[in-house]
Amino acid sequence: MDKGHLLAFLGLPLHLHGRMSADDPGGSRRSVEVDFFSDDNKQTCVVERDEPRAASSGLAINKEDLTINLLPAATHDEETKPKEEVELQAELGRMNEENHRLRGMLAQVTTSYQALQMHLLTLMQQAQHQQAPAPLAAVAPIAPPPRQLQLDQQPASNSSTEVGSPRRSSSTANNKEDSPEATGGPAEGRPQQLDQASMRKARVSVRARSEAPIIADGCQWRKYGQKMAKGNPCPRAYYRCTMANACPVRKQVQRCADDRSILITTYEGTHNHPLPPAAMAMASTTSAAASMLLSGSMPSADNSFLARAVLPCSSSMATISASAPFPTVTLDLTHGPPTAAAAARPPAPLPLLPPPQAPPLYNQSKFSGLHMSSSPDAGTTTPLPTGIGLADTVSAAAAAITADPNFTVALAAAITSIIGGGGQQQHGSSNNNNNVTSSSNNTATSNNTNSETQ
């Protein structure tokens, strides 16, 4: 959505723009605001452009006004100069105050926009599901509903035909996962096909400080390859989920080239089986992030803006990149606050979905794995020595994200898009939790600590 239209749509007092551009000593978000209030929005600024001149001694000034005031000052007497400087400084001070107020208003507008965006997304996805219902029906018998969202459900939905090896080798597998024909059955709606195609490619990258070779995210992984990636002296390891026979989920683990204490884990795909609670958090986060990417694939969507919109409280740790090859959500857990505080807080009161769009299953303890999060250091930059601690870190971080009401809205949208009207997820959820309670203790990742060679 165009920002100008957004402001108009939200009824923002557009006359603020000109003032905003006058000065922004704040800095970090300056580019956004300048762009926001650029002169390109003439139709929104033209009304106000005369006002600063009419009240040149008032609060509202812009760059031109400053220039006009400063240049004549050079010709003034030496005695008047300090006076004007003092006035200017006073004005600057007032402008700074106003700038802060405007920032607050901008934050409010952004919040409103987020809500609207999420609502729109939800409506769109609901509409899609009315067009193409029940693509998950084929999956449901295989893996009970409570598992994570089937964003990458195509392999799962085809698991009846794609028996056994999930290989994608051209020499051994004719049913390539990436083939559009495999994305959905003939009953599937075209728009959803496209959505799933994009979501299948979506990845979620988690950056976390860890001395361990991999982060324990609650799933079982089997290493199937290792490569030296260009531009990084550290090898990249490839893991495949082995909790189910044909689970399509893969992950890549690589240390950051700049800071080798940072472990970058990239998840791709969606599990087609029940997950341990410990894995649920990450998987759900992954799925929701993929859903966000879906929404970001809408035309003219600004992904960075989208990232801030979807994860407003996590903007410092979550970024969305649509740059090739795959759209990727990066969750940066290497930064402590502000999310560290959220991550370290007791995980029990996880605010989940707002009632209207919340599928029943997510009002259950879908993220019960987060309850394992006991490490007070979760989300901080302190390296955690054990895999369990890392699991806590990841889970707690995921809790921090999912606890964000805006994120849960996005999550609701994701669930709505995937599950649609399908409702009896709760039973499976409880089954799922029963199934995996024990596995959550063994942290279920690959036991081989030598898998990550340097």
Added chain:
DNA sequence: CGCGTTTGACCGGCGC
């Protein structure tokens, strides 16, 4: 002996 890792080879996509 079974399971998981290692590692060189292979394949496909992409840029030039």
Added chain:
DNA sequence: GCGCCGGTCAAACGCG
């Protein structure tokens, strides 16, 4: 068309 590079395969190997 060619080469680079990411991703995957599969035989070899190690470990319990």
